[in-house]
Amino acid sequence: MQASFGADYEIEQRLERYALVRLTPSSATAARLRARVMRDTRLAIAEGHFRPAATIAALETARSARRRAAVRRVAGLGLAAVLSLVAVGGVLAAGRAGGPLYDARIWFESLTLPSDAAARASAEITRLEDRLDEVLAAAASGDSRAVMDALAAYQAIADEALLGAAGNAAALEQIQLALGRHLAVLDRIASTVPDHAADVIAANIARAIAHTNDAIERMQNRPSGSDGAPKPAVAPAHRTEDEPADKTAKPVTKTPKPAAVGSTPTPTSRPADAAPTPSRPAQGPPSTKPGKSPPAGDHGQP
Amino acid sequence: MTIDDAAVERLVAEARSGDEWAFGMIFDHYHEAVYRFIASRVHRPSDAEDLTQLVFVKALEALPRYESRGVPFGGWLFRLARNAVIDFVRTRHEHAELETVAERAHGDAGPDEIAVIRQELNAVGAALATLTDEQRETIALRFFAGLSAREAAEAMGKQEGTVRGLQFRAIGALRRHLGVEDEPVGAGREIRPHRVGATNDG
Numbered sequence: 163m164q165a166s167f168g169a170d171y172e173i174e175q176r177l178e179r180y181a182l183v184r185l186t187p188s189s190a191t192a193a194r195l196r197a198r199v200m201r202d203t204r205l206a207i208a209e210g211h212f213r214p215a216a217t218i219a220a221l222e223t224a225r226s227a228r229r230r231a232a233v234r235r236v237a238g239l240g241l242a243a244v245l246s247l248v249a250v251g252g253v254l255a256a257g258r259a260g261g262p263l264y265d266a267r268i269w270f271e272s273l274t275l276p277s278d279a280a281a282r283a284s285a286e287i288t289r290l291e292d293r294l295d296e297v298l299a300a301a302a303s304g305d306s307r308a309v310m311d312a313l314a315a316y317q318a319i320a321d322e323a324l325l326g327a328a329g330n331a332a333a334l335e336q337i338q339l340a341l342g343r344h345l346a347v348l349d350r351i352a353s354t355v356p357d358h359a360a361d362v363i364a365a366n367i368a369r370a371i372a373h374t375n376d377a378i379e380r381m382q383n384r385p386s387g388s389d390g391a392p393k394p395a396v397a398p399a400h401r402t403e404d405e406p407a408d409k410t411a412k413p414v415t416k417t418p419k420p421a422a423v424g425s426t427p428t429p430t431s432r433p434a435d436a437a438p439t440p441s442r443p444a445q446g447p448p449s450t451k452p453g454k455s456p457p458a459g460d461h462g463q464p
Numbered sequence: 465m466t467i468d469d470a471a472v473e474r475l476v477a478e479a480r481s482g483d484e485w486a487f488g489m490i491f492d493h494y495h496e497a498v499y500r501f502i503a504s505r506v507h508r509p510s511d512a513e514d515l516t517q518l519v520f521v522k523a524l525e526a527l528p529r530y531e532s533r534g535v536p537f538g539g540w541l542f543r544l545a546r547n548a549v550i551d552f553v554r555t556r557h558e559h560a561e562l563e564t565v566a567e568r569a570h571g572d573a574g575p576d577e578i579a580v581i582r583q584e585l586n587a588v589g590a591a592l593a594t595l596t597d598e599q600r601e602t603i604a605l606r607f608f609a610g611l612s613a614r615e616a617a618e619a620m621g622k623q624e625g626t627v628r629g630l631q632f633r634a635i636g637a638l639r640r641h642l643g644v645e646d647e648p649v650g651a652g653r654e655i656r657p658h659r660v661g662a663t664n665d666g
Contacts, residue, residue, distance in 0.1 A: 169644045170635055173642065174607065176584065176588050177603065177607040177608070177638075178607065179584070179588075180589065180592075181500055181504075181607065181608045183581070183585055184503075184589075185499070185500040185503040185608055186496060186500060187503075187512075187513070191499075191513060192499075195495060195499070195516055195517060196488075196491060198517050199495075200484070200488055200491070202517070202520075202524070203484055203487055204484065
């Protein structure tokens with residue numbers, strides 16, 4: 163062991179001599195090196211490249227505060243976006259047929275109708291077709307409440323459309339033709355209602371068909387020389403969810419064919435002038451559900 | 465100059481607050497060791513000089529972020545030096561080899577004596593060249609730079625025991641290559657590397 167220490171000591175001495183002779187900087191090199199390093203040090207301090215530890219700590223604190231603020235800002239924006247999406251989604255869902263904001267949506271639509279009779283008639287027909295689409299979709303999914311809401315809105319819009327086109331024969335004819343087409347659609351919808359909701363939906367569709375028929379007939383039978391303003395025979399159908407469907411009155415088999423509309427007036431059991439005035443003003447408050455205001459039992463029954 | 469670790473830590477603290485004089489003292493304490501380590505890893509003296517300057521400039525810039533936490537300052541400084549050498553070798557596509565970098569004057573030695581010394585140094589250089597990179601780096605840090613085993617371990621990013629093992633094997637390899645006989649010299653004396661410009665070692 164001692165011999166090993168001796169050999170190691172000899173190696174250490176040789177390494178030290180090697181480092182001293184071949185690796186150690188000369189005094190001139192050391193002086194030059196020091197001058198260069200100290201010059202760089204002064205420059206770094208003067209030009210701000212070297213920041214004392216206290217400054218670094220202050221900068222780090224400020225930087226982390228800015229980072230935290232940015233994170234909070236981004237999180238806030240993200241939260242706001244999520245809430246907005248939820249709100250928009252909720253409003254859209256609530257504005258569908260059967261939703262709590264559906265009436266408000268329908269009322270809002272009526273506010274945007276044009277004043278020109280022809281343009282207004284076209285817009286009303288578009289609204290009627292939208293309601294038909296909603297009826298179709300709701301009936302396909304068996305959502306009886308949505309069907310009833312859409313049908314009530316349809317009837318109210320039909321009344322409004324006829325009222326608005328009273329002084330314009332072309333517009334009136336346009337609406338009558340559209341209503342005739344819609345009767346066929348309603349008839350088809352009634353035959354495709356799912357079984358579990360067939361009674362309620364079919365009854366409501368039947369009422370809507372009858373209502374539309376009445377409206378068409380009233381327009382065709384209006385007394386000549388009058389002011390031209392039709393009086394809607396019935397107000398929008400009221401909810402009859404609790405009532406049993408009147409199978410015998412189901413208009414699926416009684417509905418006049420659209421081709422007959424406007425050609426041969428069909429006498430009805432109820433005179434046109436006996437119809438009540440529309441209960442819903444053209445621009446009523448959104449809380450008024452179309453077809454709910456008129457007293458039940460005096461109209462809408464097929 | 466010789467200062468202890470506590471004094472080094474005080475100088476480091478003052479230099480961190482922007483004290484130029486304190487940083488100058490740190491340079492005086494470490495520059496020779498850093499230069500030796502770098503000179504043992506690169507070819508030309510000019511490269512060793514430039515890299516030494518670079519290491520101290522980097523140390524100045526990184527000093528405010530230095531936190532002792534039980535890590536010796538020497539280990540931290542030599543880690544910078546080691547990284548600088550690695551970057552230099554990588555960018556220059558050179559292999560770090562122990563070659564003659566410079567040779568100081570041999571005082572009043574005669575031509576025959578100078579020839580013997582040169583022969584011996586060449587033999588040491590050749591023996592060092594046979595070591596593995598890690599063994600050679602350990603020798604450079606421990607014997608040329610005079611770091612403690614702990615500081616060398618910090619600089620190399622290894623465990624202290626690993627560094628001691630590398631040193632043991634490197635010394636054995638050098639003995640074999642240099643043909644150093646096992647002679648009972650300095651019985652019981654522990655082999656410790658000479659510390660460059662410092663009083664403490666590992």
